[in-house]
Amino acid sequence: xxIINIILDFLNLENFISNIPNADVQELLTIVFVFLRSDLxxxxxxxxxxxxxxxxxxxxxxxxxxxxxxxxxxxxxQYAGRIGGILQPIADFIKLLFKESIVPEKASKVLFLLIPIxxxxxxxxxxxxxxxxxxxxxxxxxxGLLFTFAILAMFPVIALLAxxxxxSKYPFIGGIxxxxxxxxxxxxxxxxxxxxxILAESLNFTSIIKAQSTFWFILLLPLGAFIFxxxxxxxxxxxxxxxxxxxxxxxxxWMAEYSGLNFGLIMLSLYIKLxxxxxxxxxxxxxxxxxxxxxxxxxxxxxxTVIVVSIxxxxxxxxxxxxxxxxxxIGWRRLLILSMxxxxxxxxxxxxxx
Amino acid sequence: MSAIYFSVGPQHAGSGHFRMKITxxxxxxxxxxxxxxxxxxxxxxxxxxxxxxxNVPLIERQCLSDVSSVTLAYAMGIExxxxxxxxxxxxxxxxxMCELSRIMSHLYWLAIFGIFLGHSxxxxxPFGDRDIFITETAxxxxxxxxxxxxxxxxxxxxxxxxxxxxHTLKTLDYFQGRxxxxxxxxxxxxxxxxxxxxxxxxSRPDAIRMGVTGPTLRGSGVRGDIRKDEPYAAYxxxxxxxxxxxxxxxxxxxxxxxxxxxxxxxxxxxxxxxxPEGDFKVKTRKKVPEGEVFSRVEAARGELACYIISDGTxxxxxxxxxxxxxxxxxxxxxxxxSMLADLPTIWMSLDYWPLDADx
Numbered sequence: 282x283x284i285i286n287i288i289l290d291f292l293n294l295e296n297f298i299s300n301i302p303n304a305d306v307q308e309l310l311t312i313v314f315v316f317l318r319s320d321l322x323x324x325x326x327x328x329x330x331x332x333x334x335x336x337x338x339x340x341x342x343x344x345x346x347x348x349x350x351x352x353x354x355x356x357x358x359q360y361a362g363r364i365g366g367i368l369q370p371i372a373d374f375i376k377l378l379f380k381e382s383i384v385p386e387k388a389s390k391v392l393f394l395l396i397p398i399x400x401x402x403x404x405x406x407x408x409x410x411x412x413x414x415x416x417x418x419x420x421x422x423x424x425g426l427l428f429t430f431a432i433l434a435m436f437p438v439i440a441l442l443a444x445x446x447x448x449s450k451y452p453f454i455g456g457i458x459x460x461x462x463x464x465x466x467x468x469x470x471x472x473x474x475x476x477x478x479i480l481a482e483s484l485n486f487t488s489i490i491k492a493q494s495t496f497w498f499i500l501l502l503p504l505g506a507f508i509f510x511x512x513x514x515x516x517x518x519x520x521x522x523x524x525x526x527x528x529x530x531x532x533x534x535w536m537a538e539y540s541g542l543n544f545g546l547i548m549l550s551l552y553i554k555l556x557x558x559x560x561x562x563x564x565x566x567x568x569x570x571x572x573x574x575x576x577x578x579x580x581x582x583x584x585x586t587v588i589v590v591s592i593x594x595x596x597x598x599x600x601x602x603x604x605x606x607x608x609x610x611i612g613w614r615r616l617l618i619l620s621m622x623x624x625x626x627x628x629x630x631x632x633x634x635x
Numbered sequence: 636m637s638a639i640y641f642s643v644g645p646q647h648a649g650s651g652h653f654r655m656k657i658t659x660x661x662x663x664x665x666x667x668x669x670x671x672x673x674x675x676x677x678x679x680x681x682x683x684x685x686x687x688x689x690n691v692p693l694i695e696r697q698c699l700s701d702v703s704s705v706t707l708a709y710a711m712g713i714e715x716x717x718x719x720x721x722x723x724x725x726x727x728x729x730x731x732m733c734e735l736s737r738i739m740s741h742l743y744w745l746a747i748f749g750i751f752l753g754h755s756x757x758x759x760x761p762f763g764d765r766d767i768f769i770t771e772t773a774x775x776x777x778x779x780x781x782x783x784x785x786x787x788x789x790x791x792x793x794x795x796x797x798x799x800x801x802h803t804l805k806t807l808d809y810f811q812g813r814x815x816x817x818x819x820x821x822x823x824x825x826x827x828x829x830x831x832x833x834x835x836x837x838s839r840p841d842a843i844r845m846g847v848t849g850p851t852l853r854g855s856g857v858r859g860d861i862r863k864d865e866p867y868a869a870y871x872x873x874x875x876x877x878x879x880x881x882x883x884x885x886x887x888x889x890x891x892x893x894x895x896x897x898x899x900x901x902x903x904x905x906x907x908x909x910x911p912e913g914d915f916k917v918k919t920r921k922k923v924p925e926g927e928v929f930s931r932v933e934a935a936r937g938e939l940a941c942y943i944i945s946d947g948t949x950x951x952x953x954x955x956x957x958x959x960x961x962x963x964x965x966x967x968x969x970x971x972x973s974m975l976a977d978l979p980t981i982w983m984s985l986d987y988w989p990l991d992a993d994x
Contacts, residue, residue, distance in 0.1 A: 353759035450641040454659075454975070520753055521826055529649040529751040529979040601826050602753030602978040605662065 289314070297335040321419070329413040329579070331405065337583065337601040338552045342370035344414045344587070345594050351597035374545050382541035385447060397539065397546035399439055404553040407432045411560045412486050414570045414578035426484040429561065430471055435517060435616070436554070437463035440525065440535045447538040455534025458605055459525035463516055465612045470512035472620035476627035477565045480635075490569030499566040501630050506566040506621040508616055510592075513558040515608070519593055521600040524608060559589035637663055645673050649751055649979060653989040654968070659746070662897070667697050667970035667978075671961070675993040682954040687713055689709055690954065698783055698991040700743045703736035704934035706786040706790060710955070711867060712930040713788040715881045716923050716945055722914040725790035726869040730906045731803075732776070732785055733932070734899040738810070738906065739768050740935035741892045741899075744986045748889065749821060751979035752830060757821045764813055770820055771806045790916025799890040800907045807900045814897060822893055831886035835969040835981035838883055845965040849937020850895065851985055854888035856881035861933035885984035891985070921949050934959055936986050960992035 289295075298310045316322055324330050331584060343358065350357025358366025384390055410425035412418035422428050438459045444456020478484060480501065481492035499506040515522040526534035536547050563569060564584040570578030603611075638660040644650025652669040668748030678697050683692045694709050695702045702763035707729055714721060721729075742765040748758025769780050771834035775796055785792055821827055837847070852859050860877045862870045880887030925947040931940040937959030944953040966985045970978055 350754070354763060355755045355759060365841065450639060520755075527753060527976070529753065530975055532648050598756045599751070599820060599824075600754070601757075601821075601824060601830065603826060604830060604974060606974060606976070607829060621871070 285323055286318050289318060291395070304499065318429065319561060324417070324419045325409075329408075329411075329417045329598070330419060332557065338549070338556050339370040339374075339615050340367070340579065341556055341587075341590055342373075342552055343367055344368075344590065345597075348594050349598055352595065374549070376482055377545035378542055380541040381559050382543050383538075385449060385538050387448040388538065389448065391447040392537075392547065396439060396443045396446060397543045397550070399478070400436075400550035403432055403435055403439070404550040405556065407557045408553070408560075410486060411557070411564060412490065412569065413582050415487060418487065418545065419581055420632055421487055422485065424484045425476060425486040426478065426489070426565075429557075430467075430494050434467060436516075443537040443539075447535070449538050451531040451537045452535045453532075454531050455525045455537065458531075459518065459535055461605065462518070462608060466512045466515040466522075467618075469508050469612060469616035470516060471621040472617070473502075473505040473508040473518060473623055474565060476502050476620075476623045479624070479627045479631055486564050486569070490564055490571065492572060493568040497566065497568040499573075499635070502566070502623060502627055503600055504619060505627060506562075508620050508623060509566065510589075510615065512564060513562060513611075514593060514596065515612070517555055517593070519555070520597040521603050522608060523602060527602055555590060555593065559586045560592065562589050564618070637737060642670075643978070644670075644906040649747075649982075651989045652993070653987070655970075655982075657970075657975075657978070662974050662976070664970050664973055664978065667967055668751060669964055669967040671964065671975045671989060671992050673993065674990050678994045679954055679956060683951060686921065686949045688921070690951070692782065692786055694956070695782055695784060695952070697958065697994045698934070698988065699753070700988065701720065701736050701894060701935040701991075703732040703783060703786055704932050704939055705866070705956075706784065707733060708785050708930050708932045708934075708939050708941070708956075710788045711922060711927045711932070711960075712943040713919075715930060716926050716943065717788070717919055718924075719789060719917055719919065720795075721790055722917060723869065723911045724794075724913045725915045726904050727910050728776075728791045729786055729797060729868045730870060730873065730905050732773075734770060734902045734906070735772055737899045737935040737988040738896050739765050739773075739895050744819070744935075744983070745821075746976050748983040751983045752827065754821060754824075757817070760817065762984060764810060767806060767809070770798070772803050774830075775802065786918045787916070788914075791913070792916070794915045795910075802837070803903065804907065807903060811897065811900055814893075816895070822890065826899060828886065830977075831889060831980055831984070832882075832884055834885045834977050835966075835973065835984060836882070836884045837966060837969060839881070842883065845968075846964055847937070847943070847985075848959050849933070849963070849986075851888055851963050851966055853879045854876065854891045854984075856885040858968040859938075861931055861938055865931070867930075867932055869906065869909075872909065873902055875902050875905075885980050887916070887985045922947065923949075923951075927989075928972075936960055936988065936991065937962060956994060958991045958994060960986075960988045963987060964992060 295314060295431055297305055301307045326332060343366070347357045347365060358369035361372040362368030386391055407429050409419040410422050410428055412421070438457035441456040444452040477489060477498050480498060481489040483489055518525050526536070536544065539547055561581060567585045570582040572581030638658050640658050642654050642656050644654040645652055654673065656668040656670060658665055660739060677876040678693060681693060685693065687727035690709065690970040691706050695706045727769040742761040746758050746761040767889050774780050776799060778793070836931050837851070837855045839856045842852050842857055843868055856876060856879060858879050863877055875898050878898065923945045925945055929940065929942050929945045931938055939959055940957040943951055946952040962983050969981050973981065
């Protein structure tokens with residue numbers, strides 16, 4: 282019995298449906314209501330779906346504002362929401378909601394307006410396979426890791442499209458940079474994840490996390506965890522790898538022409554991606570929801586995710602930006618070779634321990 | 636891929652009131668042409684319509700991050716025309732103010748350099764510390780925060796207030812501790828070194844040929860500093876060294892400024908130790924005798940020269956300022972052939988300040 286069922290029972294809409302004369306419409310609406318009352322819809326809408334994610338991501342934004350402010354000896358957000366400006370991201374989003382969304386005259390308008398929606402949709406799609414606990418997962422895919430791989434591979438293309446659709450020079454350079462960076466860092470990212478797959482013998486996230494019940498994989502594959510963290514930061518375009526958005530060189534990169542709600546949606550998608558990246562690291566290396574059973578498993582999962590996000594935010598506070606050429610050199614010459622070594626180590630660990 | 640042309644500025648996140656015309660082929664800058672003049676306020680022309688003393692607040696506005704040195708060059712010129720001797724106490728106070736001004740200017744540069752390289756902490760820290768200098772020392776000594784018009788022909792406007800020595804030394808103690816933290820988080824950062832070493836190399840002959848000044852010149856291995864070459868105020872009585880690095884890249888230029896902040900702190904300490912008693916200004920006439928004079932000082936960004944022609948009236952016939960930012964402008968040609976990612980590094984390593992260059 283979940284909250285949606287309670288509301289639907291209270292409204293008692295099924296009685297109205299039975300009064301509808303047209304049988305086809307009646308059948309269709311019945312199917313809709315069966316879906317609305319299903320467990321899946323609750324998961325998509327509330328937990329661990331959209332509602333939880335939005336609140337969690339908004340508080341991640343707040344965590345970034347506040348944590349970075351502490352690093353930089355500032356106060357940070359203070360007023361919105363009384364307790365340390367905890368509602369600041371929501372206030373920011375409402376502000377963006379009321380601002381004008383400018384579409385450049387020379388832009389490809391349909392594509393330009395589609396891109397923020399595509400970004401948010403794709404970013405939210407990745408979260409369907411991440412399990413917060415054994416039961417709290419929207420879709421327990423057997424090829425979950427492969428699925429996230431496929432979705433992540435679409436982001437550089439969208440960044441390039443955004444740069445192209447803006448028909449402006451800074452976004453275009455930013456789009457090309459995003460393409461270079463994300464495509465070349467996907468290789469070490471998934472090669473280091475392959476070490477986990479070898480140990481867990483599965484692409485399913487639930488099985489991967491269950492396989493870590495004795496040892497977290499970060500203890501067995503520290504090298505792989507390091508490569509994965511570096512590569513996921515590059516995928517997320519965060520400092521020190523925020524080259525596609527370098528504001529002192531190319532203003533804001535591929536999102537330079539976006540404003541108002543469109544910009545808000547892009548920022549939302551970037552922060553959902555941040556949550557997703559940290560959640561992926563948690564699931565693959567930090568044992569997911571595993572932890573003392575005093576508290577619910579979802580609590581452990583989210584706590585570990587927040588710790589990973591904090592590490593990513595701290596790096597933003599202490600490191601300057603890389604150059605694109607340096608970044609590509611590190612990616613292809615160091616991380617690729619190290620991730621090969623990591624696969625070799627994973628096979629050795631597998632043969633020795635299991 | 637064909638070359639694309641775009642301009643960085645005047646409405647760019649990092650440009651200020653300034654424009655760079657960039658031609659980009661792939662990731663390599665084929666041509667970089669600076670386009671100054673967006674904030675030309677005709678300071679020199681307005682100066683001809685005002686009296687000598689009224690010009691002090693006007694002229695200091697050409698470079699608000701380094702106020703004392705600009706007004707000092709102007710005041711020194713007029714004192715030479717009048718043939719008056721400035722009392723030694725005023726000379727020492729001038730040194731203190733100039734070095735405070737140098738530290739504040741370098742902190743400003745460090746903050747902008749930090750954010751140009753994507754280091755937001757290095758943006759916040761120096762700005763915060765600069766504010767301590769503004770409120771704790773400049774405001775207490777001169778009565779205003781930034782544009783204080785403190786150095787005037789004949790001396791300084793007010794004597795030092797009581798207890799300012801302890802106050803300033805306390806601020807400097809804090810500041811020198813902070814410099815170590817700057818070094819740890821920024822100047823010793825491997826990514827910072829990777830981004831600045833070997834970038835925008837200005838060789839010693841080129842530096843002399845282009846006529847660049849200040850830290851840009853000293854970063855290329857030339858020991859050129861007006862404070863030593865042609866000592867003014869009380870600099871010849873103080874013991875300090877000039878940091879010189881011979882590599883000529885962005886890293887050595889930034890290290891020159893970083894070392895200078897340390898050295899300026901020690902100069903201020905010495906000036907407070909040796910501060911003589913006596914008058915802090917002498918009376919000056921409003922009419923300046925006919926003549927021409929050339930005076931120069933070492934401002935934070937380099938050599939700042941002032942050329943004044945007087946026709947014997949209350950107003951100057953001509954005031955010509957040669958500002959360090961304008962003289963460092965040829966350094967932007969270093970961008971040719973470098974990567975686009977090196978553009979902000981080279982840009983800020985020259986410490987270009989559009990207001991200073993355009994006047």
